[in-house]
Amino acid sequence: MSVTASFQPDRISAAPGETAALSLHLQNNTDAERMVTLRAGGGLAAQTVLQTETIYLDPNEHFEVPVIVDASASLAAGSHSCVIEILDDNETSSAAATIEIDSTEAWTATLEPQRSKSATAGRHKVAIENAGNVPLMVELAATSAPEVATELAAPVVNIDPGKTARVEFRVAPHERFWNGPSIEHPFSLAVAGSNGDRSELDGIFEQGPRLRPWLLPAAAGTVAALLLGTLAWYTVLKPSVLDAAREDATEQDVVQQAELDDQVTAIEAAAEESAELPLGDPTDLRLSVDAAPATTSTEEFDFDVSGVGRILSISDVIFQNPTGAVGRVELLRDGDVLLDQEMANFRDLDFHLVAPLQVDSGSSISLRVTCETPGPGTETCEAAATVTGFVDDI
Structure with missing residues (x-):
């Protein structure tokens, strides 16, 4: 050379x-x-x-x-x-x-989120990042008050260099209650790495009542309206209408009698309306989506396509991820995201809304699923959402 x-x-x-x-x-x-x-x-x-x-x-x-x-x-x-x-x-x-x-071992662990709130169970994730350049083994152990049970998806995880592992963690109470103030259940997670380092993560599960606070006042208002409407009809309106009909029956012709019948019908309809729930008639809807890996699929429901003037008030939404798929699920109204949730966080997840979401006539409700990894033994990400609420005329 x-x-x-x-x-x-x-x-x-x-x-x-x-x-x-x-x-x-x-x-x-x-x-x-x-x-x-x-x-x-x-x-x-x-x-x-x-x-x-x-x-x-x-x-x-x-x-x-x-x-x-x-x-x-x-x-x-x-x-x-x-x-x-x-x-x-x-x-x-x-x-x-x-x-x-040279080899180096370093890692960090965080709890996501640190506080959860539910009437049934709190769901968290432990994110462990391997910041070193050699494989790492991490052990996890949970401690909590005797009133709740804890469950780790994987007590031991192995993490390659530069990677992050997320372990699902669930806190569930032994007993549930229907109403009353929320109860806080603190818990701790001990994280120990193969390099000898340890970390302690603290969190809180806030257990709420199974009945939402607004449900009892709404029910009481409905019963009161029904009783007042019924009492007014039988004590004031109905006797007056019957007396007037008897006094004028001999003098009125067919047209006048028809007008009186219309008045009675309107009063009876008002009494029936007073017995309805404050937000309308109960209804429910289930949207289901099956998405292939690395794709996004959507199921859409058009509310009141006839456009007669109705409104849907959504009070409860339950997301379902039965196969344990990893990805993202979103609930949309006319293409705008209302709820957005990472599927790795849950198998079933319920939202009970103090102020209901409203969908007007001609609008649509959609469930959109972005699939990253299907659940064990499946080839697609299967997810669904059950929507419950009330429908009323505008």
Whole structure:
């Protein structure tokens, strides 16, 4: 070769996150001027920086080129080759040096969310990030008050370097109650890594009543309206109407009698209306979506396509993820997102709304599912939403 190249030294060690400095020695073995081009190659090409890439060498000249390798924190521990290719006219050669990356073990753990609220069970996730460059094994253990039971999806997880594992965690009370103030149940999660580091995560499950606070006042208002309407009809309106009808029956003709009948019908309709629920008649709807991996599917329901003037008040929404798929599920009204939930957080998840969501005539309700990973033993992400509420005329 007219130009030879070698690293001096040809082996160096570095810690993750540091830089390794090398020196590439070039020698022109001819009596003529040579121009060479340098190019980084091998597995560390993206992390290698050359001080210069084009060099002119005088006859028999020796030249040193500084080479910097960025040993990023995610680079796996062990031996890595830094390769520099040398192009001299039509000739190509290479020089290589070995970089030994030291092993490091580091990780972080967070609880998502730190507080949950439900009448049935609190759902959380433990996110564990392997910030080192060697595989990591982490053990999890939960402690709580005797009034609740805890359940971890996986008490032991193995995490590759640079990856993050999320473990589902569930807190459920042994006893449920129908009404009254919420009860807080604190719990703790002990996280221990294979490197000896430990972390303690604290959270709270707020157990609420099975009956929503607005339900009893609404029911009481409905009963009161029904009783008042019935009492007014039987004690005031109906006797007056019957007396007037008897007094005028002999004098009125067919037209007048028809008008009186219309008045009675209107009064009876008003009495029936007073017996209706404050938001209208109860109704329910179930939307179901089956999405293939890496796709998004939507099921849409058009409310009151006749446009006669009705309103849907949504008081409860229950998301279902029976197969344990991973992805995102969204409830939309006319294309706008109302509820958005990560499917890995739940198998079934209920929302009870203090102020109901309203859908007007001609609007649509949609369930949209974005599938990342189907559940065990399935090929698609299966998800559904059950919507309950009331329908009334505007």
